[in-house]
Amino acid sequence: MLKNFTCIMCPRGCSITAEVDGTRMVSAEGNFCPKGLEYVYQELTNPMRNIASSVLVEGGELPLASVRLSSPIPKDRIFDVMEEIKKVKLKAPVAMGQTVISDVLGLGCDVIATKNVGRA
Amino acid sequence: MRQIDTVIIGGGPAGLSAAVRLWEKGIRDILILEREHQLGGILRQCIHDGFGLTRFGETLSGPEYAQRFISQVEALGIPYVTDTTVIDITEDKKVTAASRNGMLEIQAKTVILTMGCRERTRGAISIPGERPAGVYTAGVAQSYINLQNKMVGREVVILGSGDIGMIMARRLTLEGAHVQAVFEVQPYASGLPRNILQCLDDYGIPLYLSHTVTEIRGKDRLESVVVSQVDDRLQPVKGTEKEYFCDTLILSVGLIPENELSLSAGVVLDERTKGAVVDEHHQTSVPGIFAAGNVLQVHDLVDFVSMEAEELADSVAAFLKEGELRSCSLAVKTDGNVTHTIPQRISGTKDFKLSLRVRRPMKDCRIRLLQGGQLVGERIMKKAIPAEMIQIPVKAAKLNEKEDLEVKVIC
Numbered sequence: 461m462l463k464n465f466t467c468i469m470c471p472r473g474c475s476i477t478a479e480v481d482g483t484r485m486v487s488a489e490g491n492f493c494p495k496g497l498e499y500v501y502q503e504l505t506n507p508m509r510n511i512a513s514s515v516l517v518e519g520g521e522l523p524l525a526s527v528r529l530s531s532p533i534p535k536d537r538i539f540d541v542m543e544e545i546k547k548v549k550l551k552a553p554v555a556m557g558q559t560v561i562s563d564v565l566g567l568g569c570d571v572i573a574t575k576n577v578g579r580a
Numbered sequence: 581m582r583q584i585d586t587v588i589i590g591g592g593p594a595g596l597s598a599a600v601r602l603w604e605k606g607i608r609d610i611l612i613l614e615r616e617h618q619l620g621g622i623l624r625q626c627i628h629d630g631f632g633l634t635r636f637g638e639t640l641s642g643p644e645y646a647q648r649f650i651s652q653v654e655a656l657g658i659p660y661v662t663d664t665t666v667i668d669i670t671e672d673k674k675v676t677a678a679s680r681n682g683m684l685e686i687q688a689k690t691v692i693l694t695m696g697c698r699e700r701t702r703g704a705i706s707i708p709g710e711r712p713a714g715v716y717t718a719g720v721a722q723s724y725i726n727l728q729n730k731m732v733g734r735e736v737v738i739l740g741s742g743d744i745g746m747i748m749a750r751r752l753t754l755e756g757a758h759v760q761a762v763f764e765v766q767p768y769a770s771g772l773p774r775n776i777l778q779c780l781d782d783y784g785i786p787l788y789l790s791h792t793v794t795e796i797r798g799k800d801r802l803e804s805v806v807v808s809q810v811d812d813r814l815q816p817v818k819g820t821e822k823e824y825f826c827d828t829l830i831l832s833v834g835l836i837p838e839n840e841l842s843l844s845a846g847v848v849l850d851e852r853t854k855g856a857v858v859d860e861h862h863q864t865s866v867p868g869i870f871a872a873g874n875v876l877q878v879h880d881l882v883d884f885v886s887m888e889a890e891e892l893a894d895s896v897a898a899f900l901k902e903g904e905l906r907s908c909s910l911a912v913k914t915d916g917n918v919t920h921t922i923p924q925r926i927s928g929t930k931d932f933k934l935s936l937r938v939r940r941p942m943k944d945c946r947i948r949l950l951q952g953g954q955l956v957g958e959r960i961m962k963k964a965i966p967a968e969m970i971q972i973p974v975k976a977a978k979l980n981e982k983e984d985l986e987v988k989v990i991c
């Protein structure tokens with residue numbers, strides 16, 4: 461079966477057409493680089509996504525610090541990870557790059573802060 | 581009056597990138613003026629990732645991307661003031677700004693315009709109906725949720741398929757809201773395919789093309805919107821009306837460069853971009869006044885904003901050293917398939933990058949750059965979409981100094 465994919469590995473956003481047999485990729489075209497093939501393979505077997513959100517900060521110059529994951533997680537775990545992120549409350553100061561939750565839900569990646577928040 | 585070599589108006593990625601590059605080139609008499617309390621521009625609220633892959637080779641969130649430049653500005657000791665709004669620029673480059681400590685008046689040798697853009701609002705597209713609370717532009721909703729910790733609503737409809745709107749569709753969903761649909765008046769999406777996939781498709785949010793909101797209902801708070809299909813001329817089709825019950829309507833209907841100040845300085849604007857007409861040096865119609873970033877043309881990728889501002893800084897450094905830049909008497913002309921180009925004027929003696937957007941989605945096309953019928957640059961594209969800014973490098977060696985440059989798309 462022919463299937464269309466929009467690669468999200470980089471801003472180029474190649475549209476890739478692949479011949480697929482179940483979760484197996486038989487052939488593919490339209491990808492500018494090998495990452496496109498990797499992406500199609502991943503989409504067929506275990507789609508991965510990164511997410512961003514915010515956590516509460518106590519005593520900070522801003523009420524929130526933005527966070528993201530250090531690497532992508534399986535798409536079907538996004539809402540589980542969001543639940544974990546919602547539980548967190550940090551104390552100012554927060555430093556960009558700081559680990560907020562390490563190895564979140566055992567998925568092998570960390571939730572990290574993406575903004576400096578100084579004390580109020 | 582205080583004299584300064586270069587005043588930079590706006591401390592977003594464009595302003596910061598220009599400042600760092602100027603400093604590296606030995607131009608030290610610089611001042612960045614920023615209206616907000618912090619540097620970084622709009623990226624402070626763009627917390628999703630996907631920035632920096634082109635510029636830094638890794639994918640960062642908006643605040644991290646901005647922080648890279650803020651840290652450099654701090655480390656180099658480049659002078660800046662925040663909480664300071666520029667209120668006037670004159671043609672002879674007097675800059676007036678208002679701050680908590682009163683008025684600031686500066687005579688600059690060069691001025692860099694990097695004020696970014698603002699969002700189109702509902703007024704600009706005038707939907708009939710009531711004016712209840714619960715209608716936000718995507719950027720305002722983004723600021724509420726990501727900076728101020730205020731949730732905007734629970735049942736959401738989005739009008740316009742701009743990137744910020746789609747990114748907010750995902751953000752709102754992650755925060756527990758229900759996004760019913762995105763409606764786009766054009767027959768194609770105005771945002772990037774990758775955002776349709778990872779912000780809408782991933783969360784089962786439908787995108788309806790050729791649809792628009794034709795009525796807003798509700799007394800104090802929004803209660804529902806009426807959506808209609810539109811025909812080829814974008815006019816609502818009678819009998820297709822459907823009511824969606826929602827407490828929030830998010831508008832993602834485009835960005836407009838912020839150019840009131842440019843006009844007061846006598847800078848000529850381009851009807852198409854709503855930004856300044858610039859030459860290959862990023863110099864506006866007023867010698868010594870330059871523009872880059874979203875104030876010049878709406879970008880879809882901040883990496884290109886930084887690179888544009890860095891090229892601008894090279895020209896500003898040359899202007900300060902030599903007192904003027906080579907005049908650009910050749911026009912860049914486009915056919916109907918291209919909405920605009922940057923720059924609009926060239927000299928034919930310098931390498932430059934031509935930025936452009938196509939007017940509608942096209943497949944298997946060639947974008948050809950010609951001078952007197954001679955091919956001087958070309959980009960072959962499997963698909964070209966209006967959502968994406970296209971950049972084509974042009975080499976001076978291929979150009980002459982006599983003929984205008986023509987941009988043609990052949991499908």
Ligand SMILES: Cc1cc2nc3c(=O)[nH]c(=O)nc-3n(C[C@H](O)[C@H](O)[C@H](O)COP(=O)(O)OP(=O)(O)OC[C@H]3O[C@@H](n4cnc5c(N)ncnc54)[C@H](O)[C@@H]3O)c2cc1C
Binds near residue numbers: 614626667697698
């Ligand atoms: C709401 C919104 C969301 C966006 N989200 C994304 C996104 O998710 N991804 C993406 O790639 N791009 C996004 N963009 C595009 C984004 O703006 C650019 O990628 C990039 O931030 C442009 O940089 P800039 O420096 O040109 O403008 P900006 O980042 O807008 O910076 C302009 C700066 O100038 C300051 N300023 C303006 N007028 C004055 C004045 N009179 N005096 C002093 N200072 C002034 C402003 O306060 C601001 O700090 C978004 C744009 C908007 C409007």
